[in-house]
Amino acid sequence: MQALPYAQLRLDSKLGSAVLVLGRVVDGQRFWAAPGGYVLVEADGLVMRVSGFADSLESSRFIGHNPFATGLHHLTSGTKTERVVDWMPGNRYGVILQSSFSQLGRDHIEILGEQFETLYIEEQLHATNANFQAVNRYWVSPVDGYILKSEQQITPSLRLNLTTLRRSQPGTGA
Secondary structure (H helix, E strand, O other): OOOOOOOEEEEEEOOEEEEEEEEEEEOOEEEEEEOOOEEEEEEOOEEEEEEOOOOEEEEEEEEOOOHHHHOHHHOOOOOEEEEEEEEEOOOEEEEEEEEEEEEEEEEEEEEOOEEEEEEEEEEEEEEHHHOEEEEEEEEEOOOOOOEEEEEEEEEOOEEEEEEEEEOOOOOOOO
């Protein structure tokens, strides 16, 4: 994996695993692609859209403050946010996700044989208008807030685990 010069993410789900390669960056959103037509769009480590799966996240947008944009390493426990998501199938548009963040201390993770000290953060999600609850987990660099690893509930039935295999190079856009 390290022989390829492109930024890479490992995606694991109940459907299997794949390595995604960063294809482009537009207005801070990173477009990742994998064989089979899977596309994931993330911004600051949070998945904003996915396609190619049986379920899809059509869009995600914050109402007010976006803690991912300012870096989860700056969060205090109890920070609350709201975002609006659109899920398919089922035409579930305008689902309001309320979340509360907890910083649960330091944790060590290993990626490709390398050890990283991270901040471990949990996000409690719920949407009363969709009968939905979930917990997202993030392992964040305490230095720059980069999310090295995450477990994100994308739709009620799609959970993705993402691990950074190779970060994008500063100034390259990829």
